[in-house]
Amino acid sequence: MYDFEYHKPTALADATKALGGTDAKALAGGMTFIPVLKQRLAQPSAVVDLSGLGLTGISLEGNSLVIKAMTTHREVATSPVVAKAIPALAHLAGHIGDRQVRYRGTIGGSLANNDPSACYPSAVLALGATIKTTKRSLKADEFFQGMFTTALEPDELITEISFPIPAKAAYEKFPNPASRYATVGGRRRHVQTLHPPRHPQRHQLIARLAGQPPQPLIL
Amino acid sequence: MNDIIKGGIGDSPKRTEDHRFLSGNGRYTDDLNRPNQTHAYFKRSDVAHGVIKSIDTKAAAAMDGVIAIFTGADLAADNIGGVPCGWQVHSKDGSPMVEPPHPVLAQGKVRYVGDAIAMVIAETKQQAKDAAEALVIDIETLPAVSTLRAAIAPGASLVHDDAKGNVCYDWHLGDKEAVDAAFKQAFKVATIDLTNNRLIPNPMEPRAAIGEYDISSGEYTLHTTSQNPHVIRLLMGAFVLHVPEHKLRVVAPDVGGGFGAKIFHYIEEAAVTWAASKIHRPVKWTCERGEAFITDAHGRDHVSHAELALAQDGKFLALRVNTYANMGAYLSTFAPSVPTYLSATLLAGVYTTPVIYSEVKAIFTNTVPVDAYRGAGRPETTFLLERLVDIAAHTMGMDRVAIRRRNFIPIDAYPYQTPVALMYDSGNHEATLARCMELADWSGFEARRAKAKARGKLRGIGMSTYLEACGIAPSAVAGALGARAGLYEVANVRVHPTGSITVFTGTHSHGQGHETTFAQLVADQLGVPFESVEVVHGDTAKIPFGMGTYGSRSLSVGGSAMVKAMDKIIAKGKKIAAHLMEASADDIEFKDGKFTVAGTDKSKAFGEIAFSAYVPHNYPIDEVEPGLDETAFYDPKNFTFPGGCHICEVEIDPETGTVHLENFTAVDDIGRVINPMIVHGQVHGGVAQGIGQALLEQAVYDPEGQLLSGSLMDYTMPRADNLPSFVVGTESTMCTHNPLGAKGVGEVGAIGSPPAVINAVVDALRDYGVTHIDMPATAQKIWSIINHAAPRMAAE
Incomplete structure (x- = not known):
């Protein structure tokens, strides 16, 4: 790890300001970022810790499930609200990494990192979620731009993710035996149940193949 | 052997060592810090094969906290040898295997990703890493052979110039003509082509080493993550550093798993020990996980x-x-x-x-x-x-x-x-x-x-x-097969005046539970409580000698050495008991911790005999020496x-x-x-x-x-x-x-x-x-x- 300045702001405005400096990086759960730092694969001038911003919480807003960006996988996995609204999302969160990762890793961190093997991006895409940031609201397919690449600007932070509640959804992954990341992850949603689609796989199975293609695809 | 007694052979007491391991009180090499310690970081090759054209250390040497930077040239100038191979195999034609030098730091060429090029020593590990990044190393990349198939292909690039076709040896065993004749008689033949996959050991504790040099005594000390500290002392002292055994101590304290990968004498052990004598400060190195993947010896393949x-x-x-x-x-x-x-x-x-x-x-x-x-x-x-x-x-x-x-x-x-x-x-x-x-x-x-x-x-x-x-193994057999060391084992059983016992073993425990198993063995044989036996291993300054732990040898060879040493303890105890009970030593029986005159109810407890051995007021002093401390070397048949x-x-x-x-x-x-x-x-x-x-x-x-x-x-x-x-x-x-x-x-x-x-x-x-x-x-x-x-x- 190289030396860096450490900031732990308590207001969003301070966080985005700190990120506006050169080579500053945001730290959410750090489940990818900390190993990257330890291996000297990144050399940020400053690290802005988002854990003091109060960006956690899960709520229902109308027909949407809203999860704030710093909510951990464990919180999503064990939330009665999620379990009722989108049980498949709770299942997904409960199978990310291991117990330690689930207590530290966050939904916002996972989306901002956009690892092609991660679980959350496919859920966000498949469920047609909206990603709210400090600057705007983005539809999932606008947000993901390629492997480890998103529409986020350097000083822009995800604040919450809003999932429209589907009639049915499911998530399955085929984990890589070493990393336990998804080799292939697939999510199905049924938007409406009265007339099940004729070719659900084609239209609604969202598959992410390890590394290629580099971002979620709707097959 | 006796029936199962508490803490004896056949019983399953919980492992005595586990309390310290599970409560974070183990003392692994990386837990140790020496006064005035420095930190080493090895700059390693990131190409698999290449010629080192130049190494410019100037900028790195000027960086904060940097104490010294050593390259292969420094070691060569100080006549430091390469790490030796401990087993020589001969080819079919009788010629010895091709045995290229394995330098501590690369000499002229790098031959795998992970090959050490330079050692940077600084006040902190971070500073050593920073300086290592500032080294300017020019390597002309050569074609590499990364698999067996690539290495044996016609015209393959040579890893060592004197190993033609990349062959180290071409060995055989058995009767070829008899086999060929038998195949002619076969009703059917079963065949298989297979690859035994290459493995990376990954013991939980990465390797680590701390070298020290005492300028007043000229003594070197190496703490290292080894399965066999005496072997490291022998190989490093005799072949690499040219330091005699009495000036070199090797300690392998708690070691978190070995699986073979910690048998071998690694270059880092020699490098930190040598460097300590150059800078007159302790030098510590701890391997990182990623570094372990490219430096710990792999298996199979x-x-x-x-x-x-x-x-x-x-x-x-x-x-x-x-x-x-x-x-x-x-x-x-x-x-x-x-x-x-x-x-x-x-x-x-x-x-x-x-x-x-x-x-x-x-x-x-x-x-x-x-x-x-x-x-x-x-x-x-x-x-x-x-x-x-x-x-x-x-x-x-x-x-x-x-x-x-x-x-x-x-x-x-x-x-x-x-x-x-x-x-x-x-x-x-x-x-x-x-x-x-x-x-x-x-x-x-x-x-x-x-x-x-x-x-x-x-x-x-x-x-x-x-x-x-x-x-x-039997030393004579191993020697005939090419081993360059004996493969006996050593035990020293030290009975203290009050009857408690310390056992010094040349084997090494790095997860096997020797502190428990050997204590059970001694408790059972000498009839003393399991709790009154302490097992000491892993320090050349404490243990007479030993070949360490690998090849599932600790109990069969090391435990047998202990039995032999205890036989001596019992034989001496019988003489002391005979004197105290005014009987002939031939009439003394030893069982369940008691020396008894056969056919009588006269007996002396083991502790009484131990006390008598150390307080020899009434003692067969003309027949036996005071003390109850015996060593045995056991070489299996x-x-x-x-x-x-x-x-x-x-x-x-x-x-x-x-x-x-x-x-x-x-x-x-x-x-x-x-x-x-x-x-x-x-x-x-x-x-x-x-x-x-x-x-x-x-x-x-x-x-x-x-x-x-x-x-x-x-x-x-x-x-x-x-x-x-x-x-x-x-x-x-x-x-x-x-x-x-x-x-x-x-x-x-x-x-x-x-x-x-x-x-x-x-x-x-x-x-x-x-x-x-x-x-x-x-x-x-x-x-x-x-x-x-x-x-x-x-x-x-």
Whole structure:
């Protein structure tokens, strides 16, 4: 790890300001970022810790499930609200990494990192979620731009993710035996149940193949 | 031996060492910090093969906290040697193996990714790393050979100029003409081509070393993560640093797992010890996980072709094996012995195959050195043999169990001379087979297969019936086979005046639980409470000598040395007791901690005799010296030969190719058992590693020599959820030539299990025309087979 300045702001405005400096990086759960730092694969001038911003919480807003960006996988996995609204999302969160990762890793961190093997991006895409940031609201397919690449600007932070509640959804992954990341992850949603689609796989199975293609695809 | 007493032989007291390990109070090398300590970081090659054109240290040397930067030139100028190889193998033509120097820091060339180029020493590790990044190193890249196949291809780039064709040696064993003649008589021939996959050991504790030099006494001290501190002292002192033993102390404190990878003398040990004498400050180095992947010696990596000649009744007539063994870029300490004397000598297995011929070519590649890894040679041979036997059964249309039974060495044939040098002293293969089949419910399998089929799953069962040679070894035999050291063991039993006991052993415990097992052995033999025995290991300043722990030798060789030392204690005690009780020493019996005059009720407790030995007021001073402190060196007469049967049952999901382990049963004949709980733990660990090799683990290099499986995110270590609950049984056919009857258990799990797993996988896929799958049997390979596609082999 190289030396860096450490900031732990308590207001969003301070966080985005700190990120506006050169080579500053945001730290959410750090489940990818900390190993990257330890291996000297990144050399940020400053690290802005988002854990003091109060960006956690899960709520229902109308027909949407809203999860704030710093909510951990464990919180999503064990939330009665999620379990009722989108049980498949709770299942997904409960199978990310291991117990330690689930207590530290966050939904916002996972989306901002956009690892092609991660679980959350496919859920966000498949469920047609909206990603709210400090600057705007983005539809999932606008947000993901390629492997480890998103529409986020350097000083822009995800604040919450809003999932429209589907009639049915499911998530399955085929984990890589070493990393336990998804080799292939697939999510199905049924938007409406009265007339099940004729070719659900084609239209609604969202598959992410390890590394290629580099971002979620709707097959 | 006595009946089971509390804390004695056969009891399972909890491990005394575990309290400190589990409460964070272990003292591992990295936990130690010396006054005025500095930190070393090794700048390593990131190309697999190249010529070092220049190293510019100027900018780095000027950086904050930097104390010294050393390169190969500094070591050469100080006449520091390379790390030596401890085993010399000769080729068929009698010529010695090609043994290129293995410099501590690269001299002119780098030969694998991870080869150390420079050592940066600074006040902190961060500063050392920062400075290492500022080194300007110009390397002209050369073509690399990263696999066996690439290294033996015509015109392949040479790892060492004097190793033509990259061949280190071209060795053979056995009677080629007799084998050729037997094949002419064969009714059928079973053949197999296989790769024994390359493994990366990954002990939980990474390697670490702290070198110190005392300018006032001229003494060097090395704390290191070693399985054998005396061997490190011998090799490093005599061959590398040219420091005599009395000026060099090597300490291996608590060590968190070794699995073979911590046997070897590594360059970092020599580098930090030497550097400490240059800068007159302690130098500490701790390996990082990623660094361990590219510097700890790897295991296995053999490619073999084998043929088994069969008679019409299924008897094995002859076996012919041709193996290429990857040595990596340099010869690690015991590397040459692994595919030869630790491997080919076991090709008889548990069978009466009358003639066997084996050829082994050891090959240099631009990869991390390859050496002994849990089982060392015996897993490779057992996998080859037990897969070939299944193929033979298939070829003959015979039952897999029946063909094994037909060829077993019968119990009345022991001691049994094999055609490949070894003389087995004892074994009972039918007993372990029958018990394992019963525990695994072999006969009920077809019903389980049918049920699985109804659920859409492919179920298979497989077994291996194996035998291995361990308890290394008789020094004279090892020496004749090329070992450059003796392989005896040493024990010092020190009885204190009040009757408590400290035992100093030349073996080393790095997970095996010696502090418990050896205390049980001593408590049982001397009739003292288990709690009053302390076991000391791992320090050349405390222990007379020793060869360390590997090859499942600690109990059979080290424990036998302890028995010999205790025999001396008892003999001396009898003389003291005879004097005190005014009897003849011949009439004194020792049992249950008491010296008794035979046929009387006169007795003296062990503690009374100990006290008398140290307070010799009324003492046979003309006959024996005061004190009760005895040392024994024990050199075994033969290897020991554990054996057994492992049965594995798997279920494959045909949609994904995923293998699920349903049951794993192991019955191992390991001779005398001291602590059944520890023995079971050893089998569990070994089986887990064997399953890791069979289903999960694979070191993969790309053609340029970059290690693609260089992290725990890419290299699959077995985890708890990959494994079923094991069913473990033991049989005890005693070893006939050591005083304990012990054979060794450290490696049997890793030796017996891989073929059982693959035999089960192949059995599950029998409807797909599969006769062999190379390890690891990944979902991808199996899915490809099921879908009639050729399996894609990794990095070949």
